[in-house]
Amino acid sequence: MSKIIYTRTDEAPLMATYSLLPIISAYAAKAGVEMETSDISLAGRIIAQFPERLTDEQRGADALTELGQLAEAPTANIIKLPNISASVPQLKAAIVELQALGYDIPDYPESPSSDEEKDFAARYDRVKGSAVNPVLRQGNSDRRAPGAVKAYAKAHPHSMGTWNPDSQTDVSTMGHDDFRSNEKSVTIPAADVLRIEHTAADGTVTVLKDKLPVLEGEIIDATFLSAAKLEEFLASQIEAAKASGVLFSVHLKATMMKVSDPIIFGHVVKTFFKPVFDSYGADLAAAGLSANDGLAAILAGLDALPNGAEIRSAFDAAIAAGPKLAMVNSDKGITNLHVPSDVIVDASMPAMIRIGGHMWGPDGAEADTLAVIPDSSYASVYKTAIDDCKAHGKLDPATMGTVPNVGLMAQAAEEYGSHNKTFEIAAPGTVRVLNSAGETLIEHEVEAGDIWRACQTKHAPIINWIELAVSRARLSGMPAIFWLDETRAHDAELIKKIDAHLPTLDTEGLDLSILAPAEATQKSLDRIRKGEDTISVTGNVLRDYLTDLFPILEVGTSAKMLSIVPLMAGGGLFETGAGGSAPKHVQQLAAEDYLRWDSLGEFFALAASFEHLAQHEGNAKAQVLADTLDRATGTFLNEDRSPGRRLGTIDNRGSHFYLALYWAQELAKQSDDAELAAAFAPLAETLAGDEEAIVAELIAVQGSAVDLGGYYRPDDAKASAVMRPSATFNRTIDAF
Template structure:
């Protein structure tokens, strides 16, 4: 690329030819595109055989004319040989590069271990765990945890190269070797509607038998994923394949046809419960090491981290989201309306959020102008700690970085607890399941602040017992059970309820508050239920009461604030007449915050976090941080944004409803998204369509105004608001989000169809 764009001489002067890249294969392939003599001369220069340095044949016995003719003939033959070999090298290079692109399923510009395993399986080469590990180690020369194109081309074993070239010769091209058999994949999961999951499958099979369509069940449950990650701890009969990984690969092909049921985004307490359940059934999976000390424990924890939180959806959701209610379902809900709570005139319910020190206030954003990769570093008093050695980025990709300052967060919690009025419940709303790194930490700080006197008094004991506030106050009760100081600790915890405001309860009969377990109160489901119940939560006495809804980060808190204020002003919605709100959600390729888990860190020391371009060393972002702060980086690729805009236009044309993009110029990330939305809207015929871009709070107000007027609206949102709004509006309109049509048109051409809604498993099972 350098030779062809800059000119050969200038480019060659800047190349470090002793480096692995550009190696001779790439250089020959590039030179063959130059004029014949010029390319050969440059190749001689690169090889150290410049013509200028060669002895002139004129001094020989043949004489000048004969020597000149012989030299011309020799040069022509040499050029011909080099050109033939260069053409062959170029063809092989193209085949290998196409193969690399084929196996780079996420388009990151690098292969991870799972992608390499799929490549070996596709090539019908040994692909066991040991085989993959050995080959990956050999290819990953710079030891950054990925295999780049240059490493693939330079280090790939000759036998593997030969197999790839043979495949090319057999199939004629390398776009895709094979397409899987077309079947419907049905997911075995573990979320709330488990009883419905079991009953739905035979119904679907009965329909599909008519057309001889086969339904294949794939286990992506928490237990199934644990078993898949620990084959070395099981007997041969107990071992299972990683069926989530298989579905993830399928989702990147046109053959994908997946029915996905709700699945658990497991918190640590849920994970440990699943481990105990498996152990009780004879599976020798290891315990989860809360504080790993040895290499073996580090390995176990790393494996378990892959099943924590949102481990399923980012793998399968290789497309954007189209969620709407089918007309007959909407008509049924209006004819037989469910009950919505009546809002009292003196409602004191409100949303509380931070005013500074949060992710919103510290966000920085940039758009990559070319394919590149970055490194995340912490610069501190004792040196530099690499937090993540490499994150591959595509041209046009948006990246953001922000920090939640823990001191400001704890001050916010303390202030809101002290200012909570009598007759109002303190109710924390986070997403500690999906946001598996950041939100459990934020949850843990709320636990420590609320039970501050108990944590201060028993701090040494809690450290000795391994109490982790991120797992909720329930972890204190579990760890102190049977200890000589159990009664004293429980009494001190109970005393905190007299010092602090009344807490919202998840299960008042069992004394479970919403600070007991981080996964018990999930903001998208809990806030929708609270609005349905007239802005109220449950008390210890099992009655509904006004609440202070604590949503620390400002990025999305204002949307719920707008809903509550609207209901306080206008009363409950009328299910019989309210309009429908559908959603087009940006979620492909782990877009935005829901793909940030591997780039989120609890900062170990005061200093500066920097995002550095790996090749140039140029700084992209930097944040001053303190020990304990939560720093994260998000990615949003360009192709999903283009598809998202297209899907919004398609839905606006099909429905005739206005499409509102929920984006604000006050947020760094949104400013870059707005620029792309405006650019890509120009690629579509939008004549006669009502397409707007509004800040989330204003978008909510405009949507609610239309809802009350009986008019339909399309909300076009990012990944998080997609999640929030597709619970909020269906619960208000239909009583449940399970009745929404949820289609994911996959970017590769297949389809995924989500059904069901989770979140109330204890109630379901207890009632059953």
Template structure:
């Protein structure tokens, strides 16, 4: 078999990585029986950090740049990559990872917050390569097809996830800016010809500073530019904090600081300054002197106080407490530990935080550990209206019913760093009053804005080829599913207006007879989809990159209880396939529980679904009948897994990920043993299935014997292989059966 006719399985971070220790040996054993090689690539945060510092590491410490390798691989028509959730690193996470790696003997430099030398600027630039969502833009060389598999939907209807009842007097609401934000300041242009542009800041005295040069733009590419006003943002936060206090609701900020890794930490910092306004007004110079950066969250500010004398530290801590005493209640990440919504930017990620708020009847946890109506503060108005429409729909019509509701699948425009998620290297905090502009190679100004010091200006690109591919994928999905497909685009928004022009041009290239295709503003599209799912009807949302991210958590969490159970296929533009396994927003909490109690409640169903799709693709692409049999039997096993309720449970002593993995393995072996398509595989797996069935009690007892005990993994960001294997594969009996395949 060709070296490329293989499955590439990714090592990532946290709970998904721990689960890989249990599942990967099983994958290799079963796939190997059909001559399907399974290789791995390390795209964990630790692996990515080590890959960018080969010059400071000893030979034995150096690692290959697996992300760059995968970036080339996904350009191949033979690519077959299974991508698990990975850390989209915030600055605090990067610093914590550096500290852990240094403790393991890796001589990495500190992260320089404010580099002063060329060497420090180089170090910061290297670390910034792994900051935020560094992985997805590299691997996503295709657009997204994401939906709930039939087996998952059937199970959710029979076993509906918890949904809170909405009260008629609910005060929950979503607020957003009505001026001065990215949405209202956006300008957009489609390039008539290829060019190379630069981004400039022109100061009030005419001084021109090139912020970014060599920006390559293709013919037909859409270029956007916009900014958020610092003054408007600060005034918005002050109004909402005061209003939360007046209404008696929790103040909760919802951002995406991990993905929008330049703009959103700055916005987050402004919110921290606003909520703790009196602290920064009174102690600002001292906090600045000790490097307390609110962009990193309140936790970083508190940690920096350790550098102060005890009396001075106590005075600042008392003033922080006074903000809680006199201000509104604040939503909590962990009420027991006093961790607020503003402690760490990466703790509150909008697509993972808003759906639970809606599921919990518009409420979040307060400091007393009780649910309370919340004000969801989403500064930029580009997509905030979608969440507002969902809250208002529930207030008017009651909670959605997972037992009867339809589905909202998604076709997402994300290839080649499309839209806002590709803005990181073109986002700047404005250094002084003046003008920000993008200028082409001939000196023509493409986009410009009058700005003030501290404003956040960004540009982003959306190439023509991904847009054309996105339209094709939407048409194909609408035809295959037989359901309406709605493009969530607002003709009154500059960027969306350019995309609508392209849709009008590209739809005639396809046979759309009999298909129901619509273009609707996001708020209207959301209301339309909600009306349909309440009637049990399905709809396909066709969206840009950010809405893809938001909706593929929002609707799945409400429909089936978690986005981790979604099937996510990325048909790559050059052929090949990228198979993603769901969201990892809850992964840190799962690791914490496993380390403390020896119970991992991470559900690997997303991995099972992605593997089946990957095997089916490989079987069809390279005419491997064994791979096709593995795919169909794994699908059957997954259905049995769900119907028998073998998903991990929440508490120690209940079934956890490792026990779930055993049951999936058993059902897969049973399905292989009884199928008659490939008798050789059936004969090979018959004794395996028999051994797994006969030893069920023993295997589960060996796994359960480790529950309730702390687990030493040898690290959080880079666990030791042997320790993690031992923790995740504690059943000697199961290991021996797998080794016999």
């Protein structure tokens, strides 16, 4: 029997799974395909780290490790839903919930000192941040808007905010003394084992990373960001925002870049509230309240301090004295500085651009904004887009072209933040990357507090990425631009490999070019304004940024993207869009029994997964499932069956019913497999006949609070009951 692994993840995608997976499993079984689940949720990952502390009933398999091994096998077929890339506050919240549920897991050690605490910290480090993607992504990324989604967006264009040519919205970035400007890069001539060490001014040597294995042809980068220059920059931008009267906002990636960006976020908090930290910094530190965790965590801990009320007043005074802060939720007073994982650059910047260069202010109104992106590596992408909109106005989804992406990410290529090779420097000195012969490959002079990091990109994934770009350019007929800057150290090494490998490939008639990110952004925007399409071929971080930026502008969301990862071993990983795990949707579900999550990404990933089975295992029925699902999804879009935006309309559960109806109807009338047609004809008739009753049952439950049994670890029975409220629909699917 063929098998597809369907991942259990977190938040809105997990809630949707309770409703959608029973439908998928029933339909797939008719084609001899088994749907098997694998728990890679944040809670599941935590539980897997502490088996010796748990009962037999509580223990869970280390599903992430198992899936990582499967991803390196030619038989892999994995549908990967969005998961929480846990920031420290999210990790702590999940730990507290699991402890309340009776799991004997330890607290997260902020500053581990004993061997036991260091062991706990190491285990939690394997869980937090971008723990999942580097393990599963054993191939490069092919992400694009499906034809049906693009056609729907053109026929039903989403709203776009109007741009004022005199808009004061802008992007500010360091441009010097940052990761971009300090980067050094080398290509390793032969397999080796490297070492990273810090030599202090007094000669003390500290090994930061021992035994770092590298392969022949691998690219090693290292860089640092100056803490002192960062604070100077931030102070100047806070003053600039106040002087111009615009909102102040910071845009980082504190989840995936889970060491560097939380530290940078902490510098923003400390700089914005400098008078508070000057006066009370010692008190906050003694209480374990860290700026890196954001303002919300600090405020929540003030009640335990004897002078907590005094400190709270100081924070209030600093907010009143500073520039207006961009808000995550103005009704609840949640600012851009409250939680490091609330404002993520790849989601927040496209949203700002889409609504006319605005964010929400403390008064609940939209306003021009100074977007602070400290590192200058890719800040120019957003600045170019903003400047283009100021000059030419908003983009038109009804006519604009598309920018699909081929992204370099296989085998942890350019992994976000290189968290296992990122360090906050303890003392002035020199950080060196040494080979096994003791020779220095890269070195930097650093000061205390600087953030130093390295990353690695193996040769084989780079070659695969180049070939995938050429293949997509030929199959699509689109020009392809490699977004690389020859003046940046890492990019220069990539360009050498492109120049060496392209001549070995059939590129006749293809339009291939290499442009720095700002120029590539401008050319892509020029083309999409004319309705022309352009493939972006990028490294890992830009892949993440662009697969939100262009989809949000083109089709209104990145959750509707087709995301295929052809695994280098021959298997397939199918990702369900780039929409994140949508915590706000779960909050609404708990409060109102209404889930706005759109599962369209799951539909596209499932069709691609079935097609992969057909091609690699010769399962003809799986191909019929794929073809009919594609047609059903087209009907789903044309009939506008995506979740509505208000109570009384169908939500995620209703959208699943309509997908089941349209898919059954397509299967019943297809002529490629008479057995499947005969099996699905009665189901299609029953679902159509019960449509009114089923929709009524699904809508009737809306409006009241529900008990899911947990946020990070929902109770399966309670969550399933919430997400399958139609007895009529359930009887039909379960019987089928």
